[in-house]
Amino acid sequence: MSEERVKYTLSEDQIPTHWVNLLVDLPGDPLPPLHPGTLQPVGPDDLSPIFPMGLIMQEVSSEPQVEIPEAVREVYKLWRPTPLLRARRLERALDTPAHIYYKYEGVSPAGSHKPNTAVVQAYENAQAGIRRLATETGAGQWGSALAFACSLFGLECEVFMVGSSYDQKPYRRSMMETWGATVHRSPSELTAAGRANAAHPTGSLGIAISEAVEVAAGREDTNYSLGSVLNHVCLHQTVIGQEAAAQMALAGEAPNIVIGCVGGGSNFAGLAFPFVREVLGGAARTKFLAAEPAACPTLTRGAYRYDFGDTAGLTPLMPMYTLGHDFVPPPVHAGGLRYHGDSPLLCGLVRGGVVQARAYGQNDAFAAAVQFARCEGIIPGPEPSHAIKAAIDEALAAREAGEPRVILFGLSGHGHFDLSAYDAFLSGQLEDPEFSEADMEAALERLPDAPAIA
Amino acid sequence: MSEERVKYTLSEDQIPTHWVNLLVDLPGDPLPPLHPGTLQPVGPDDLSPIFPMGLIMQEVSSEPQVEIPEAVREVYKLWRPTPLLRARRLERALDTPAHIYYKYEGVSPAGSHKPNTAVVQAYENAQAGIRRLATETGAGQWGSALAFACSLFGLECEVFMVGSSYDQKPYRRSMMETWGATVHRSPSELTAAGRANAAHPTGSLGIAISEAVEVAAGREDTNYSLGSVLNHVCLHQTVIGQEAAAQMALAGEAPNIVIGCVGGGSNFAGLAFPFVREVLGGAARTKFLAAEPAACPTLTRGAYRYDFGDTAGLTPLMPMYTLGHDFVPPPVHAGGLRYHGDSPLLCGLVRGGVVQARAYGQNDAFAAAVQFARCEGIIPGPEPSHAIKAAIDEALAAREAGEPRVILFGLSGHGHFDLSAYDAFLSGQLEDPEFSEADMEAALERLPDAPAIA
Numbered sequence: 009m010s011e012e013r014v015k016y017t018l019s020e021d022q023i024p025t026h027w028v029n030l031l032v033d034l035p036g037d038p039l040p041p042l043h044p045g046t047l048q049p050v051g052p053d054d055l056s057p058i059f060p061m062g063l064i065m066q067e068v069s070s071e072p073q074v075e076i077p078e079a080v081r082e083v084y085k086l087w088r089p090t091p092l093l094r095a096r097r098l099e100r101a102l103d104t105p106a107h108i109y110y111k112y113e114g115v116s117p118a119g120s121h122k123p124n125t126a127v128v129q130a131y132e133n134a135q136a137g138i139r140r141l142a143t144e145t146g147a148g149q150w151g152s153a154l155a156f157a158c159s160l161f162g163l164e165c166e167v168f169m170v171g172s173s174y175d176q177k178p179y180r181r182s183m184m185e186t187w188g189a190t191v192h193r194s195p196s197e198l199t200a201a202g203r204a205n206a207a208h209p210t211g212s213l214g215i216a217i218s219e220a221v222e223v224a225a226g227r228e229d230t231n232y233s234l235g236s237v238l239n240h241v242c243l244h245q246t247v248i249g250q251e252a253a254a255q256m257a258l259a260g261e262a263p264n265i266v267i268g269c270v271g272g273g274s275n276f277a278g279l280a281f282p283f284v285r286e287v288l289g290g291a292a293r294t295k296f297l298a299a300e301p302a303a304c305p306t307l308t309r310g311a312y313r314y315d316f317g318d319t320a321g322l323t324p325l326m327p328m329y330t331l332g333h334d335f336v337p338p339p340v341h342a343g344g345l346r347y348h349g350d351s352p353l354l355c356g357l358v359r360g361g362v363v364q365a366r367a368y369g370q371n372d373a374f375a376a377a378v379q380f381a382r383c384e385g386i387i388p389g390p391e392p393s394h395a396i397k398a399a400i401d402e403a404l405a406a407r408e409a410g411e412p413r414v415i416l417f418g419l420s421g422h423g424h425f426d427l428s429a430y431d432a433f434l435s436g437q438l439e440d441p442e443f444s445e446a447d448m449e450a451a452l453e454r455l456p457d458a459p460a461i462a
Numbered sequence: 463m464s465e466e467r468v469k470y471t472l473s474e475d476q477i478p479t480h481w482v483n484l485l486v487d488l489p490g491d492p493l494p495p496l497h498p499g500t501l502q503p504v505g506p507d508d509l510s511p512i513f514p515m516g517l518i519m520q521e522v523s524s525e526p527q528v529e530i531p532e533a534v535r536e537v538y539k540l541w542r543p544t545p546l547l548r549a550r551r552l553e554r555a556l557d558t559p560a561h562i563y564y565k566y567e568g569v570s571p572a573g574s575h576k577p578n579t580a581v582v583q584a585y586e587n588a589q590a591g592i593r594r595l596a597t598e599t600g601a602g603q604w605g606s607a608l609a610f611a612c613s614l615f616g617l618e619c620e621v622f623m624v625g626s627s628y629d630q631k632p633y634r635r636s637m638m639e640t641w642g643a644t645v646h647r648s649p650s651e652l653t654a655a656g657r658a659n660a661a662h663p664t665g666s667l668g669i670a671i672s673e674a675v676e677v678a679a680g681r682e683d684t685n686y687s688l689g690s691v692l693n694h695v696c697l698h699q700t701v702i703g704q705e706a707a708a709q710m711a712l713a714g715e716a717p718n719i720v721i722g723c724v725g726g727g728s729n730f731a732g733l734a735f736p737f738v739r740e741v742l743g744g745a746a747r748t749k750f751l752a753a754e755p756a757a758c759p760t761l762t763r764g765a766y767r768y769d770f771g772d773t774a775g776l777t778p779l780m781p782m783y784t785l786g787h788d789f790v791p792p793p794v795h796a797g798g799l800r801y802h803g804d805s806p807l808l809c810g811l812v813r814g815g816v817v818q819a820r821a822y823g824q825n826d827a828f829a830a831a832v833q834f835a836r837c838e839g840i841i842p843g844p845e846p847s848h849a850i851k852a853a854i855d856e857a858l859a860a861r862e863a864g865e866p867r868v869i870l871f872g873l874s875g876h877g878h879f880d881l882s883a884y885d886a887f888l889s890g891q892l893e894d895p896e897f898s899e900a901d902m903e904a905a906l907e908r909l910p911d912a913p914a915i916a
Contacts, residue, residue, distance in 0.1 A: 012536065013474070014474060014536070014539035014540065015473075015474045015539050015540070017471055017472075017473050017474065018471075019469075019471050020467070020468060020469045020471065082466070082468070085468035085469050086468065086469070086547070086838065086839050086840075087839070093540070097614070115569055116839075117835075117838075117839030117840050117841070118839075119878070123839075156839055159835075159836045160551070160837075160839070178881075178885075179633075179878075179881035179882070182881035182882065182884050182885040182888075183841060183878075183881055183884075185884075185885070185888055186832060186835055186836075186841055186881070186884045186888065187835060187836060188836060378640060381571075381613075381640055381641060382613045382640075382641060382642060383614075384540065384571075385540050385541070385570075385571030385572075385577075385610055385614070386540075386571050387571070387637060387640055424573070424633075424637075424878040424879065425878065427632075427633035427636035427637055427640070428633065428636065430636050430637075430639075430640045431632075431636040431639070434636075434639055434640065
């Protein structure tokens with residue numbers, strides 16, 4: 009056993025000072041979101057009933073980089089910079105010439121990448137005099153992150169948790185409550201959107217978003233907070249990729265392939281966008297792989313159309329790949345990936361051929377996760393297990409090709425609250441729910457009447 | 463908000479190269495363990511049926527430091543060095559002039575300090591040609607750590623899990639199984655010791671140890687592995703305190719008070735022993751506080767006597783504070799602190815006045831844990847919550863005294879598998895089981911007939 013470098017550590021003064029705003033790098037004018045009533049482009053004022061102006065300005069910023077407030081960097085220091093590790097044991101198990109690196113965001117208090125944006129959103133709302141944030145959560149990662157962030161800035165936090173996750177992951181609820189949040193099972197009786205979806209008791213992210221937006225729109229002192237999809241959320245996550253780039257430089261390598269899992273897109277964006285900027289600028293040739301669940305294959309099977317972000321149609325229409333805003337994905341354990349749409353920024357990159365997408369079945373993802381855990385120790389969340397599956401496939405392809413490719417993937421969180429899913433997998437009880445083409449066709453027929461995208 | 467340093471990070475080449483063997487620092491000859499049958503001092507050969515010689519030699523080593531094998535340091539790199547943080551937000555909430563630092567071991571794959579020794583034990587057994595390790599686990603921290611370590615060195619792992627924890631923490635079992643281990647609820651039907659304790663269905667560490675030792679003694683290819691108490695286990699944990707000392711130096715401070723929770727003593731030893739060496743050598747004057755649960759107050763209420771390490775009386779007799787080897791502590795959530803005895807090394811330091819001990823009720827510990835979580839983010843395990851309670855008390859005492867004391871405590875693990883306990887605490891349902899003086903008297907009457915200790 010030789011002295012091999014495994015972990016690349018940065019000190020807290022190497023936390024990035026700015027976020028990377030990829031909006032300015034994309035060719036052409038960005039496609040605007042449209043008002044759900046008028047179908048006219050949405051301006052900052054349209055968003056002000058539910059978002060603070062600080063975040064709205066980040067959402068539409070035309071600056072190539074946006075400065076991180078000092079108070080946010082102070083909080084980031086609690087867990088950032090996060091480690092980058094080389095998976096030497098996995099490489100040996102796969103007998104591959106590939107070098108596999110992973111950026112691990114599970115060291116945050118909430119256990120995922122989500123606090124990177126939750127802290128900013130809590131800070132900006134507190135600065136704006138808001139007293140309470142309402143939000144939705146799927147697997148519980150986002151709700152936990154926002155509960156944590158609100159506890160630091162003295163805000164109340166109200167979380168609508170997707171029913172299937174609420175039932176599967178009671179300890180995620182306890183975690184949010186430990187940080188002082190209030191948690192409701194969605195669909196709930198508390199909102200019109202919840203009551204209208206009583207027929208979907210397992211819930212969905214789309215329904216839960218409708219509930220939280222409804223609550224925020226109805227109270228003066230309450231704003232809404234979204235954990236993915238929007239430009240400003242992707243922006244905040246770019247601390248991940250900037251750190252990873254610095255750490256890859258310490259390792260003396262640059263990735264040939266960057267891989268992340270995709271639910272709403274912010275995890276993928278956070279890792280990939282700093283590298284995408286290099287590619288769009290002509291400074292690098294990197295392959296980007298977005299890994300999604302076969303049960304909710306937005307990027308690989310969806311239509312590129314204007315659609316609502318939520319089920320009830322309260323949000324602006326966004327240009328994205330969509331499975332239809334009222335599509336309710338099967339209750340796979342990767343709750344954070346059960347979303348009918350994706351970040352417009354990421355969808356634009358897929359549409360433009362910069363990012364490739366692949367869909368994986370639940371059992372394949374868990375098999376990869378168990379192999380990873382037995383080599384590298386960390387038990388991954390079900391969501392990044394899709395990225396691990398993609399990374400293993402790429403490493404095996406490198407072995408086929410006999411090429412020492414450099415693979416970087418995002419390990420966005422641990423699976424400490426997902427062990428019932430591991431239990432099901434290990435005992436052969438885990439299902440591979442099918443995406444239904446018929447459901448899809450029905451959902452697309454109910455797409456809102458909006459301009460087509462060229 | 464000024465640019466305040468929060469986190470002190472070391473790189474992987476700063477992982478210690480040696481362990482600190484405090485055995486040689488203690489005044490006088492060490493009190494030997496005694497054979498359970500003959501009451502004669504136990505020699506290395508007596509231990510060889512259940513331990514590999516590499517660990518036995520560490521157990522009795524007279525070297526002041528012991529080199530860490532390169533293969534072990536390679537594994538440590540997966541998560542070590544662990545971070546040292548200054549709890550600036552907690553300091554502000556307490557309005558104290560004290561500086562509070564904590565060393566966080568929860569970043570290990572198993573979520574606690576336990577892998578520091580599990581990895582060594584798996585390595586030394588694999589080197590000795592052993593195929594399987596048997597062990598017990600209380601809260602599941604130790605079983606998880608050994609399951610993880612065995613997966614890295616290709617060993618089978620069989621875990622006897624204390625019944626009350628097995629029922630309270632099903633996901634700890636899933637975690638061990640994910641790493642490939644086999645888990646039995648203790649007391650089990652598989653061993654004579656288990657069958658003899660069917661009347662104690664909640665189990666205890668003492669019973670589970672008896673079961674694992676019985677299995678290891680009965681199979682040629684199987685050894686036993688203990689997660690605390692023994693000298694070599696405390697030895698392995700001293701990577702914690704050595705890193706902490708280097709990190710405190712980066713902060714330009716030295717601790718006035720070092721605090722750790724105590725179950726079997728290895729967590730406390732790991733953090734404190736490198737600092738104790740300084741004190742015993744006359745180079746520092748530091749106060750040491752051992753925090754234990756009021757429901758199992760070994761150091762504060764136990765008798766200093768020779769006693770068995772397990773319930774059935776299979777292990778050597780060890781000189782220690784004990785509540786009686788067949789005392790079954792109430793099922794508090796800090797399962798890792800439910801042990802009737804403590805490390806002989808630590809007990810000697812308590813006896814000698816170098817270390818002070820304090821006992822805390824379960825609700826007080828959880829109140830401290832919730833305050834900590836809402837300031838610092840991390841949700842602590844129930845065990846280190848006792849250390850947090852002690853640290854908060856010391857910080858408030860420093861405020862009383864108007865002195866800027868420097869406090870260092872060990873945050874030995876996270877509480878991701880203990881959220882049902884937080885749930886109980888937050889809803890006012892958590893009990894404060896009483897230690898019964900009557901139980902104690904009865905247990906002491908059943909102490910083995912062994913030489914008294916001066």
